[in-house]
Amino acid sequence: MRALANKLTNLRSGFGLPLALLTGVVLQSCGGDKAGSSQASGVAEDAAAAVYVPPGQHDELYSFLSGGFNGQVSVYGIPSGRLLKVIPVFTQQAENGYGYNEETKPMLMTSHGFVPWDDLHHPKLSRTDGMADGRWLFANGNNTPRVARVDLKTFETVEIMEIPNSAGNHCSPYPTNNNEYILAGTRFSVPIDMEKGGMGDASLDEYEEKFRGSISFIKVDKDNGDMELDFQVLVPGFDYDLANGGKGPSEDWVFFTTYNTERAGTLKELGASQNDKDYLAAINWKLAAKYAAEGKAHEMPANYYHNKLDHGTHTAKSTIKKTVRYLLPEECPGMMYLIPAPKSPHGIDVDPTGEYMVVNGKLASSLPVFSFSKMQKAIENKDFDGEVNGIPVFKYESVLYGEVKEPGLGPLHTEFDNKGNGYSTMFVSSEVVKWNVKDLKVLDRMPVYYSPGHLMIPGGDTKDPYGKYMVVMNKITKDRYLPTGPELLHSAQLIDISGDKMRMLLDFPTLAEPHYAQAIVADKVAPNSVKFYKLDENTHPEAVKSEKDVKVTRQGRTVKVNMTSIRSHFAPDNIEGVQVGDTVIFHVTNLEQDWDVPHGFAVMGANNAETLIMPGATQSLRWVPKQAGVYPFYCTDFCSALHQEMQGYVRVSPRGSNVPIKFSTGKPKPVPPAQASVN
């Protein structure tokens, strides 16, 4: 019977598509003249059909776009461009209580205290055999150096690791092909105090002598994803910009772009743009790990936080780490090399075969492509041109495969399809350029609106890209959407790359500022998605799993309310005996065991957010009432037909009052005459 219903639904959607197309045509013919600009002309004719996902049907891919200065990750469906979720990572989210409730506050703790915001640039999916496996998403916090892990079973941030000896964790997080390590490089070099640990003091005139960079090697547990900072490599005091791992023949290597090899400490705009060439740093991570394991590592004091969510209690816990191990490149021969690269390079991208490393020199007129096999040969032949801090520098020509001539202006990033082509964003000339990796010839160009930063092909940074779509993320949108005052959203543009020529399909506004993004076919993530938490597995110490066990208890000036929520009431919903100035902690357990039935909890006057409790979980909200009165609390997520009735009262008496603690839910029911009692 259900099969029949499904057939009917399919039949209906079969009719729906031509109808929608027809509507699209009509709309286009009406509005065509008015829009009439160059913007419409670049759009593929059948674009509407290519991105149309009928109501009730699912997208082909999940995409994870970083939120930049909102500190979150936005999840969009591809090809529809529909927003599926916003995952708070480094930023408090009043919407669900992340970073506001007692369980998630520790997640945002750092050695600087509670840091409720960060600048999230690069999401990276975890990998198995060099391919995205859909288990976790790693992301960097740029401002107060941190690396986070999001669990893709729950789409929740489950771990945040602070990175010591780093400042501006931009060059991060880059997983090796089996997540052996997540690499995180510092953008700003800083003076590092090897004796006391952490950032040291130095005059700003001493940049050249005292400032150092660091590259962190974070170990990832194969089974549960837990991170551990294994060691750091202390590198010359450049700015480390971006990185990418090798694959295939180059899979033991990770490549980092650097700028400010001039080591200017001020007006870097000019100071860091003097050298004609900066460096691409190549690090053999396997060798580094071997050196670290074989006792080449030194140890220095440190002070950094490691915050982890416990699955059972659904509570984050902070651990403070006090030491860090480090390697010095000058003591580790063969571990690190420098390749001269055009002035102030930005992105470094390794093609799917692992042979070609593309350096996107944002100020350069050509796009250099380096060869991994030539690099191996140059190492063999010691084809060096001096060294920096004991690190050998290759001759440019001995490692260069060739250059893409006149690719466009301001190349920033490159990704690859599965047919041997590279696609590069040109920030200044506002276009995407397709070129062939073998012969380095430009094949196609497409204008984008405007000033693209990163671009993303699903799996475009792995050994087997999904060469159907490309998402280009633009920094400037100006006239692209209805104006919304001075602050405009950035945009993503979806481009079909399955044919010889690129075809523009869709653009959609994006939250805050997406830098990089990742995407993965839905089948790798959707089947594992958790529907609700099992109440039986909830080990939160303050959980109550039955309405019989709810309680309100006073300990000094703290009042603990262990309560439950279920459609459509709280237990208890009448509370008395709280006094002005008490710290009240509501520990709310959502007793529901069904999909999509969160209950929210908010109380009047709380200097806090609400908290949104998923079925089976317990969350705690702290509240200090400042005035006497009777305060309502209520469920904030429309949960049921009687959601509006899902509310209660807390009576707050003046300090020192003799109103005793008392709580209840409902009044004893009179037994209806001539009927059996009902429960």
Next chain:
Amino acid sequence: MSVYLRVIMIAAALSLGLLFLFPMWKIYLQAPQYPEGLELHIWVNKLGGSSESVLQNFNILNHYIGMEKIHPDSFAELRYMPYIVIAFMVTGVLVGLLGNRKLVLVWVLLLAVAGAVGILDFYLWLYKFGTNLDPTAPIKVPGMTYIPPLFGSKQLLNFHALSLPSWGALGIFLGLVLGGLVYILSKKSVKPQLA
């Protein structure tokens, strides 16, 4: 009675074992906001469903209309029915071993009566749950009762309820059919011997 018929009789008795492997009856509920559906499975010895927490979810929905909570402990039947089934299985096997035609008939008739009583009992429960509603319930529709269908489908407010026997009930059906077959066939096979 031939060996074949005795074997079939024993098979009839053992087919009741299906009751311990599968639910007897299933009630399917569908509503716009429950595209995945809710299934209540009635076993000979327990209540189950499409998910572990299906009873809680049934009860949450039902409490709005004042229906009593469904709880396995409320049904004494779930405690003693398994013994009745086991008794039928044991006696059925014995009847098969003895090969007594009259006992076959008695066994089949008793099983039929037990099955009928079971269905009647099931209906009475449905009736009780569907009509014994809390007068203080938030949702009261004048004249509305919520007796789920015994067999077939019915619209109950936003829910489309469908009630069907499941594989476990097939065990009883097989017991009756195979037992009946043994009774009828054994008559034919007896005749030539007498003639």
